[in-house]
Amino acid sequence: MKSEPPATITPSAPVCHCVFAHPTTVEAAAEVLERVDDALRVNDARGVYVHLIRLFGPCPAATARAQALADVQGLMSKG
Numbered sequence: 266m267k268s269e270p271p272a273t274i275t276p277s278a279p280v281c282h283c284v285f286a287h288p289t290t291v292e293a294a295a296e297v298l299e300r301v302d303d304a305l306r307v308n309d310a311r312g313v314y315v316h317l318i319r320l321f322g323p324c325p326a327a328t329a330r331a332q333a334l335a336d337v338q339g340l341m342s343k344g
């Protein structure tokens with residue numbers, strides 16, 4: 266019988282497991298920003314609220330989210 270290799274703990278970036286999924290990739294961040302725009306356009310206050318939570322609510326992966334949002338802003342400013 267082969268013995269199992271010992272479990273190793275590898276350090277990794279915190280991951281979002283939140284009820285309202287926070288965007289941690291450029292694509293996801295761009296989509297959330299688009300959804301905020303859509304919700305504003307149709308006066309969907311609840312939609313705006315939910316998507317703002319996704320952008321600014323507390324999240325263990327907040328650093329990755331901030332980087333994704335910064336990257337989206339960089340892409341948008343290039344135009």
Ligand SMILES: [Zn+2]
Nearest residue numbers: 281283287324
């Ligand atoms: Zn999260």
